Amino acid sequence: MLIGVIADDFTGAGDIANTLAKGLPGQGGLKVSQFMGVPGEDAPKDIEAGVVSLKSRSIPAAEAVAQSLAALAWLQAQGCRQIVFKYCSTFDSTPEGNIGPVGEALANALGVSGVVACPAFPTVGRTVHQGHLFVHDRLLSESGMENHPLTPMTDPDLRRWLARQCQAPVGLVAAPVVRRGPEAIRDALREAGDRGEILVIADAATDDDLVALGEALADAPFLTGGSGIAIGLPANFIAKGHAQGRNPSPVAIAGPGAILAGSCSRATLGQIEHHAKDHPTLAIAVGDVMSGAVTVATLCEFLQGSADPAPLVYSSGKPEDVAAAQAQFGREAVAEKLDALFAETARALVAKGVTRLVVAGGETSGAVAQALDLGALTVGPEIDPGVPILTGERHRVALALKSGNFGGPDFFARALSALAGDAPR
Numbered sequence: 001m002l003i004g005v006i007a008d009d010f011t012g013a014g015d016i017a018n019t020l021a022k023g024l025p026g027q028g029g030l031k032v033s034q035f036m037g038v039p040g041e042d043a044p045k046d047i048e049a050g051v052v053s054l055k056s057r058s059i060p061a062a063e064a065v066a067q068s069l070a071a072l073a074w075l076q077a078q079g080c081r082q083i084v085f086k087y088c089s090t091f092d093s094t095p096e097g098n099i100g101p102v103g104e105a106l107a108n109a110l111g112v113s114g115v116v117a118c119p120a121f122p123t124v125g126r127t128v129h130q131g132h133l134f135v136h137d138r139l140l141s142e143s144g145m146e147n148h149p150l151t152p153m154t155d156p157d158l159r160r161w162l163a164r165q166c167q168a169p170v171g172l173v174a175a176p177v178v179r180r181g182p183e184a185i186r187d188a189l190r191e192a193g194d195r196g197e198i199l200v201i202a203d204a205a206t207d208d209d210l211v212a213l214g215e216a217l218a219d220a221p222f223l224t225g226g227s228g229i230a231i232g233l234p235a236n237f238i239a240k241g242h243a244q245g246r247n248p249s250p251v252a253i254a255g256p257g258a259i260l261a262g263s264c265s266r267a268t269l270g271q272i273e274h275h276a277k278d279h280p281t282l283a284i285a286v287g288d289v290m291s292g293a294v295t296v297a298t299l300c301e302f303l304q305g306s307a308d309p310a311p312l313v314y315s316s317g318k319p320e321d322v323a324a325a326q327a328q329f330g331r332e333a334v335a336e337k338l339d340a341l342f343a344e345t346a347r348a349l350v351a352k353g354v355t356r357l358v359v360a361g362g363e364t365s366g367a368v369a370q371a372l373d374l375g376a377l378t379v380g381p382e383i384d385p386g387v388p389i390l391t392g393e394r395h396r397v398a399l400a401l402k403s404g405n406f407g408g409p410d411f412f413a414r415a416l417s418a419l420a421g422d423a424p425r
């Protein structure tokens, strides 16, 4: 294994697995597997990049650190030459963590400083300018992310936000340095490390900036960021002759499908509205879940009782509905109940013969993927930017695990078709 990734949620893990599997146009990528948590056994020897999917974004910082260090130890035991800590392109975290504590703990364990921190993913509109994160033409804190149910992002200044989570000072490599190219970037990171800065925000507004960062980081033992930071990494290993460059194998899994959405992100809300025009959808009221009026049986009955090939159930609500539910029942209690409901529903569906599942939301996908116990996931072709087709090694199931804000308006129906083998767009 050449590259080892520690991802703080399941859809984020799929996102970076997709980037590493794709590589740069014309060069191909790596053979990638996505693991559910830290595996108990060694990975197959032919895997070139391994992505350990944790569910550590919204748990207490000390637990996130412990899980990430365990993932690091396993990846090192697989022979990885480079470690990446993958977090969200919208920098999802709270003033307590977990990007800072995990990033610093991994850097300390690896004995490095001046480590790049770059959430940019320009293909989906996430860019970093003078250390400030934008989502398309809006500052992060005005992008809708300020209403996120678990990690409301109320400050677009990444240095300031990250400094609240870190022990060491946080640095910046701004665009003018990034544009001077790999050598200037390396020098700037070295100088930042000499000043005692462990994590260093890097500006990036285009894929070219990310490729320059990737080239600069060819020999870096550790880097952190969104999936964009990995764009240039396969090319480094291909150039050194450690990998040949390959394209993900096609996937076609027949059988019934279903869509589960627990994400309250703007893109998901739009996708639900779009999907509801042509397909049966069931809205799950949080109060009914908390009281036990809506159960796994309710959802399975709806999903399996439908003749439509793409039925959808969703808990997703607008920010005011989410706030009201959280005020009434408590944020964690709601998330726990909904995660468990989706996880058990997915398990029941697969037991009843469902072979294709589309899931919206990182936490929701994490709960579902863990419940399905699929073993290592093979990373297939991309459906939409950041969302690959995943297939389980233990059961014949194909998954599309969609980050909340990813995917076009027609994502749900298109993703289910892609899992059945219809060529992704």
Ligand SMILES: Nc1ncnc2c1ncn2[C@@H]1O[C@H](COP(=O)(O)OP(=O)(O)OP(=O)(O)O)[C@@H](O)[C@H]1O
Pocket (backbone or CB within 6 Å): 009, 011, 012, 148, 149, 150, 262, 263, 264, 265, 268, 286, 315, 316, 317, 321, 322, 323, 325, 326, 334, 335, 336, 338, 339, 360, 361, 362, 363, 364, 365, 402, 403, 404, 405
């Ligand atoms: N109607 C609702 N009211 C309150 N909380 C909800 C509601 N529906 C879902 N949730 C909770 O909101 C959280 C949504 O997080 P999730 O990570 O699944 O989606 P997301 O944040 O949009 O996705 P991503 O992390 O990939 O951006 C989950 O914990 C879910 O249980």
Ligand SMILES: O=C(O)[C@@H](O)C(=O)CO
Pocket (backbone or CB within 6 Å): 009, 011, 012, 013, 015, 016, 087, 088, 089, 090, 121, 226, 227, 362, 386, 403, 404
């Ligand atoms: O980086 C992103 O935006 C996604 O991969 C993600 O982590 C959202 O959960």
